[in-house]
Amino acid sequence: MKKELTVSAIRNGTVIDHLPSNITFKVVEILDISGIESIISVATNLASKKMGKKGIIKIGNKSLTKDEVDKIALIAPDATVNIIKDYEVREKIKVAIPKIIMRIIKCSNPNCITNNEKAATKFSVLMKNPLKVKCSYCERIMEEEDIVIL
Amino acid sequence: MDFKNRDIISINEFSKQELLYILKIAGLMEKKPNPNLLNDKILATLFYEPSTRTRLSFTSSMEQLGGKVIGFASPGVSSVKKGETLWDTMKMVDCYADVTAIRHPLEGSARLAAEASSKPVINAGDGANQHPTQTMLDLFTIQKVKGKLENLHIGLLGDLKYGRTVHSLTVALSHFNPTFYFIAPEALQMPKNYLDELREEGIPFSTEQDLLKVSKKLDVLYVTRIQKERFPDPVEYEKYKGVYKLDMGLLPHIKKELKIMHPLPRVDEIDTSIDETRHAVYFEQAANGIPVRKALLALVLGKIK
Numbered sequence: 001m002k003k004e005l006t007v008s009a010i011r012n013g014t015v016i017d018h019l020p021s022n023i024t025f026k027v028v029e030i031l032d033i034s035g036i037e038s039i040i041s042v043a044t045n046l047a048s049k050k051m052g053k054k055g056i057i058k059i060g061n062k063s064l065t066k067d068e069v070d071k072i073a074l075i076a077p078d079a080t081v082n083i084i085k086d087y088e089v090r091e092k093i094k095v096a097i098p099k100i101i102m103r104i105i106k107c108s109n110p111n112c113i114t115n116n117e118k119a120a121t122k123f124s125v126l127m128k129n130p131l132k133v134k135c136s137y138c139e140r141i142m143e144e145e146d147i148v149i150l
Numbered sequence: 151m152d153f154k155n156r157d158i159i160s161i162n163e164f165s166k167q168e169l170l171y172i173l174k175i176a177g178l179m180e181k182k183p184n185p186n187l188l189n190d191k192i193l194a195t196l197f198y199e200p201s202t203r204t205r206l207s208f209t210s211s212m213e214q215l216g217g218k219v220i221g222f223a224s225p226g227v228s229s230v231k232k233g234e235t236l237w238d239t240m241k242m243v244d245c246y247a248d249v250t251a252i253r254h255p256l257e258g259s260a261r262l263a264a265e266a267s268s269k270p271v272i273n274a275g276d277g278a279n280q281h282p283t284q285t286m287l288d289l290f291t292i293q294k295v296k297g298k299l300e301n302l303h304i305g306l307l308g309d310l311k312y313g314r315t316v317h318s319l320t321v322a323l324s325h326f327n328p329t330f331y332f333i334a335p336e337a338l339q340m341p342k343n344y345l346d347e348l349r350e351e352g353i354p355f356s357t358e359q360d361l362l363k364v365s366k367k368l369d370v371l372y373v374t375r376i377q378k379e380r381f382p383d384p385v386e387y388e389k390y391k392g393v394y395k396l397d398m399g400l401l402p403h404i405k406k407e408l409k410i411m412h413p414l415p416r417v418d419e420i421d422t423s424i425d426e427t428r429h430a431v432y433f434e435q436a437a438n439g440i441p442v443r444k445a446l447l448a449l450v451l452g453k454i455k
């Protein structure tokens with residue numbers, strides 16, 4: 001039996017599912033999708049068996065880059081990214097925090113070279129939950145609350 | 151062990167075996183002059199921040215091995231002034247030199263320089279972060295004056311909060327089964343993350359304010375300067391500055407074999423009367439920069455395997 005869709009169906013695109021309700025809009029923010037012409041539906045506080053309440057984001061005609069998937073992992077480690085082709089779920093990606101985080105976060109040390117010269121940031125992940133990372137340049141260790149997503 | 155083309159950026163990247171190997175080569179460098187070892191090689195010393203002693207030590211080491219040195223001693227005289235990025239400067243230096251020693255006020259700069267360069271890069275100090283050749287010469291000195299690195303009781307005294315030398319030395323000595331005594335006013339004690347690390351590794355340590363409480367136990371006392379600017383309250387500074395001024399009055403309270411180290415320059419934390427005692431090894435320590443830097447230059451240039 002075909003399940004009923006809470007928000008409109010898309011032909012091709014991406015569905016980001018299993019977002020904690022309270023960070024749904026934060027995910028919208030970090031994805032920088034405001035310029036997209038296709039359908040974007042954002043729903044939050046949906047009933048979910050697994051999570052109690054969840055959020056979901058559907059974006060027509062867009063596939064996510066690796067960096068975008070990694071950014072989602074940083075703030076919503078239990079999210080699922082569904083790739084929709086011809087109305088069907090073609091692929092399901094379980095997001096995961098990588099061992100090395102490239103580019104997507106900013107070093108909290110103002111005296112770090114990455115904040116003073118155009119250089120891609122790079123962090124090694126010391127701990128995933130709670131997230132704790134170490135800048136590969138200045139060696140500063142950042143805890144979850146210091147982490148700023150670029 | 152093959153160090154050819156290796157960058158020397160952070161003490162955290164060296165295993166115990168690698169550190170011991172570098173010290174062994176430094177020992178050989180000290181025994182035997184190798185005036186032609188680096189004959190056809192050029193070292194670039196890029197000092198974006200003045201540090202006469204470190205720069206001269208690198209220069210002298212290179213020249214004693216027959217190599218040549220190019221570079222600048224302060225950014226005012228280089229293209230940096232014209233706003234060239236570190237990345238671009240390194241791309242240019244790559245064409246002129248076989249190895250680079252860099253001192254830069256920003257943390258992480260040496261790592262970025264190494265990524266830009268196809269030649270080995272040696273970090274001669276990146277802001278408050280790392281100065282690995284200092285740590286290696288500290289280890290070399292301890293090994294020489296104590297005859298070993300293992301099982302020593304090490305006191306670290308002064309500004310332990312901001313001092314990168316004591317942070318790196320703590321990390322490096324942790325390979326050698328030490329007992330640490332961190333002696334500093336509360337406000338300048340060792341940062342929590344270093345103490346947590348020691349706890350995790352099961353390395354015994356204590357934090358003290360009073361040197362005399364632990365001085366009798368020490369095999370090595372590593373002294374660093376306390377800077378007035380570091381204190382939020384000038385009254386606090388007045389309270390502590392005298393306490394950590396070592397003079398002859400300390401002698402009855404220490405082991406006969408205690409060795410006192412200091413990365414220099416000192417201001418007044420060690421009275422000159424100590425210089426003539428059997429305890430003072432800080433000038434020897436500074437001199438040890440030469441064999442250690444010679445060893446590193448020869449190793450990263452692949453002239454010693």
Ligand SMILES: Nc1ncnc2c1ncn2[C@@H]1O[C@H](COP(=O)(O)OP(=O)(O)OP(=O)(O)O)[C@@H](O)[C@H]1O
Nearest residue numbers: 005008009010011015017058080082084087088089
């Ligand atoms: N064509 C479509 N347009 C919009 N949303 C879709 C489309 N197809 C599926 N979805 C949504 O994508 C998500 C994943 O769909 P799927 O059919 O795999 O559900 P599921 O079996 O509950 O998956 P999971 O086990 O990941 O929870 C659901 O939220 C679903 O509503």
Ligand SMILES: [Mg+2]
Nearest residue numbers: 017018048050
């Ligand atoms: Mg579901």
Ligand SMILES: [Zn+2]
Nearest residue numbers: 107112135138
């Ligand atoms: Zn950094």
